[in-house]
Ligand code: KG4
C-alpha cells in the first residue's frame with residue numbers, strides 16, 4: 221500500500237536574460253513545503269544602455285552572452301550548492317529581446333546536456349505572475365496586476381500555466397508614462413521614482429488631467445493620452461526654456477493622481493470579475509516596477525480592503541526582473557511534469573493567455589516586462 225504523499229525537497233536553478241538584466245538564482249522547497257530563495261544574482265546593464273535612452277538589443281545580447289555563465293557560477297557559489305545537486309534547470313524562454321533570451325536558453329541547454337539535469341522553459345511573465353506564491357504563499361486563484369515599464373495587465377492566476385487576462389493597457393504601460401513625463405519635465409530616468417518624489421511636494425488638484433477609459437466598461441486602460449496632456453500643460457506654464465520647480469511638482473502630482481485613479485477604478489472592476497468566481501482565499505497581488513510607487517500601492521491596498529481581498533506586493537528585488545521568479549515558476553512546472561528537450565526554442569512573443577482577445581498593444585517600449 222502506498223503511504224501518504226510526502227513532498228520531496230526540490231532545488232531549482234533559474235536563468236533570466238530576456239531584457240537588460242542577466243540573472244541567475246537558486247530556489248529551494250523543503251520537505252515541509254517551505255520555499256526559500258537561496259541565492260539571487262542580478263547583473264544589471266543600465267550603464268551600458270544609458271547613453272542611448274533605451275535598451276539596445278545588440279548591446280544587451282552581447283552582455284548577456286558574456287555574463288550569463290559567470291552569473292550562474294556566482295548563484296551556485298552563493299548558494300553553496302554544486303550544479304550536480306540541483307534537480308533541474310529553469311530558463312526564461314520568452315517573451316523578450318530574442319538575442320538575450322537565446323543567450324540564456326543556450327546556456328541552460330549546455331548545463332542540462334552536460335549534467336543530464338532536466339531543462340524547463342519558463343514564460344517570463346509567468347515568472348512575474350507566480351512570484352506572490354514564492355513570497356507570500358498565495359493560493360490559486362488570485363488576481364494579479366502586472367504593472368511595469370513594458371506591461372500593464374490584470375490576470376486571474378489559476379495555476380502555473382493557467383492564466384486569464386481580463387484587461388490591460390491598449391497603448392502605453394504606466395511605467396512608460398512615468399518615464400515620458402519625467403523626460404518632459406527634465407527629471408532623471410527611470411522616471412517613476414523621480415516623478416513620485418516631485419509629486420509628493422505638489423498640488424494634485426491644480427492641473428486637471430484626463431482619466432482615460434473610465435467611461436468605458438471593462439478593465440482595459442490607456443495611458444498614452446496622459447503624457448500628451450502633461451506636455452500641453454507644461455507648455456502653458458513654461459517661460460522660454462525654463463519651468464518653475466513648483467510647476468514641475470504640481471504637474472507630477474496631477475499626473476500621478478490620474479494614474480492612481482485609473483488603476484484604482486479598473487482594479488475594482490477586475491476584482492468584481494475575479495470575486496464572482498468565489499475564490500477560497502481572495503487576494504490581489506501587484507508586481508512590476510511601478511508597484512514600487514507608494515501612492516499606487518496605498519490605493520491598491522485600500523481597494524483590496526474594500527473588496528475583501530488580501531493585498532500583497534512582493535519586495536522590490538523580486539518585483540523587478542530576477543531569476544528567482546524563473547526558478548520558482550520552473551519548480552511548479554517541474555512538479556506539474558514539464559520537461560523540455562534541447563529543441564526548446566527562444567520566443568520573442570509568448571502571450572500568457574492565448575484564449576483572450578489579443579491586446580491592441582501592451583506597451584510600446586519594447587519587450588521588457
Ligand atoms: O518592472 P520594471 O523594473 O522593468 C520593466 O519591466 O520595465 O519596471 C520599470 C518601470 C520604469 O518605467 C520605472 O519608471 C517604473 O517601473 N517605476 C516606477 C517607480 N519605480 C519604478 N513608477 C512609478 N513610481 C515608482 N516609484
Ligand code: ZN
Pocket residue numbers: 344348540541588589
Ligand atoms: Zn519582467
